[in-house]
Amino acid sequence: MSHSSPAAAALRASLPVLFGYVPLGIAFGLLFDGLGHPWYFATLMGLLVFAGAAQFLAVGLLAAHAGLLEVAVTTFLLNSRHLFFGLSLLTRFRVGGWRKFYLVFGLTDETYSLLTGTRPPDGVPRVSYDLWVTGLNQLWWVSGCTLGALLGRAVAFDTTGLEFTLTALFAVLVLEQYRATRALLPFLVALGCGLLALALFRQEHMLLLSIALSTAILVAHGKTRQWTPRST
Amino acid sequence: MDATLYLIAVIGVMAGATLLTRALPFLLFARGAEHPTLLYLGRVLPPAVMTLLLLYCLKDVPLATAPHGLPEALALAAVVGLHLWRRNALLSIGAGTGLYMFLVQSGVFG
Numbered sequence: 001m002s003h004s005s006p007a008a009a010a011l012r013a014s015l016p017v018l019f020g021y022v023p024l025g026i027a028f029g030l031l032f033d034g035l036g037h038p039w040y041f042a043t044l045m046g047l048l049v050f051a052g053a054a055q056f057l058a059v060g061l062l063a064a065h066a067g068l069l070e071v072a073v074t075t076f077l078l079n080s081r082h083l084f085f086g087l088s089l090l091t092r093f094r095v096g097g098w099r100k101f102y103l104v105f106g107l108t109d110e111t112y113s114l115l116t117g118t119r120p121p122d123g124v125p126r127v128s129y130d131l132w133v134t135g136l137n138q139l140w141w142v143s144g145c146t147l148g149a150l151l152g153r154a155v156a157f158d159t160t161g162l163e164f165t166l167t168a169l170f171a172v173l174v175l176e177q178y179r180a181t182r183a184l185l186p187f188l189v190a191l192g193c194g195l196l197a198l199a200l201f202r203q204e205h206m207l208l209l210s211i212a213l214s215t216a217i218l219v220a221h222g223k224t225r226q227w228t229p230r231s232t
Numbered sequence: 233m234d235a236t237l238y239l240i241a242v243i244g245v246m247a248g249a250t251l252l253t254r255a256l257p258f259l260l261f262a263r264g265a266e267h268p269t270l271l272y273l274g275r276v277l278p279p280a281v282m283t284l285l286l287l288y289c290l291k292d293v294p295l296a297t298a299p300h301g302l303p304e305a306l307a308l309a310a311v312v313g314l315h316l317w318r319r320n321a322l323l324s325i326g327a328g329t330g331l332y333m334f335l336v337q338s339g340v341f342g
Contacts, residue, residue: 041243088278090261116281173282186280207285222269
C-alpha cells in the first residue's frame, strides 16, 4: 500500500532535495545566527519566504539595515526567474483553494524541477503527489534553516561537497527530460543562452537572463514551426 | 525602528515579493492557459530551465586553475553513466555525490 501512496512516491522523488536543502539550510541558519536574532526567526523565514538565494541575500540586507523598498525590489528581481515557472504549470495547477495557493507559493527551482521532471506512479493522483513533493521539499528546507540557527556550530560532520546533490539532481532531471521529450532544441537553446549569459553578464543575473532569452527564442521558433491556428 | 520589528517587516516584505514572482503567471494568464503558445512553452520550458539550472550549479567550477573541474567532471560522468545504466535517480545522485565528496575531501587532486 505504501508503495502507491502519494506520500511514499513523493518522498522517493524528494530525497535528493533533502540532501541538498538540509546542508544549504544549515548554511543559511549559521549565517543568520551571526545577526544575533533568536533562532526561530530562521525557521519563520524558511516557512514564509522559502527561497534559498533570497534568504542568503537577506542576511546581508539585514546586516546593512537596508530599506524595505530596497528589500522588496531586490527580492523580486532575484526571484524573478520564478515568473517563467508557472507558465508551464497553468493547467496542472487548476485546483481550488489552499491547494493551488500552496503549490504556487512553494514553487522553488527544485520543486519546479521535480514537478515537471518526475511523474507519480499509476493510481496516484497528480495533485496529491504535487502537494506532497512541495510540502516535503519545504520540510527539508525549514529543518535545515532551523538546525543551522539552533545547533549548526555543534555539527562536526564534514559536509563539504554535499551540495553536489543538487547538481546531480539537475543532471538526472535533464536526462529524464530528454527521455520524455526526445527533442534536442530546448536543451541546445538553453545551453547557448546560458553560456552567452555567463560570458556577458554578472553571474547573479545569469539564470534570469538566460531563462528569459531561451523563452523568447523558443517562442519565436514555435511561432514559425509549430503554430497551429486556434481561437481562444 | 526596533530591531525585531524591522526583522519581521523584512521577512514579510520578502515573503510577499517572493510569492508575487511565483503567482504572477497564474494571475496574468488565468484565462488564457489553453493558448497554443503557452501550451508549447509548457513542453519546451522545463527541459530548457533544467539545463540552465544544471549550468548554474556548475558556474563556479574553476576550470582555469587546478584541479580544472576534474572532481565535478568525474562525479557528473558517474551520475550520467549510472543513470543511463540503471535509471535509478537515488542511486545516480547518491553515488555521484558520494564520489564528489570523497574527491574534494580526500584531497586526491591536491
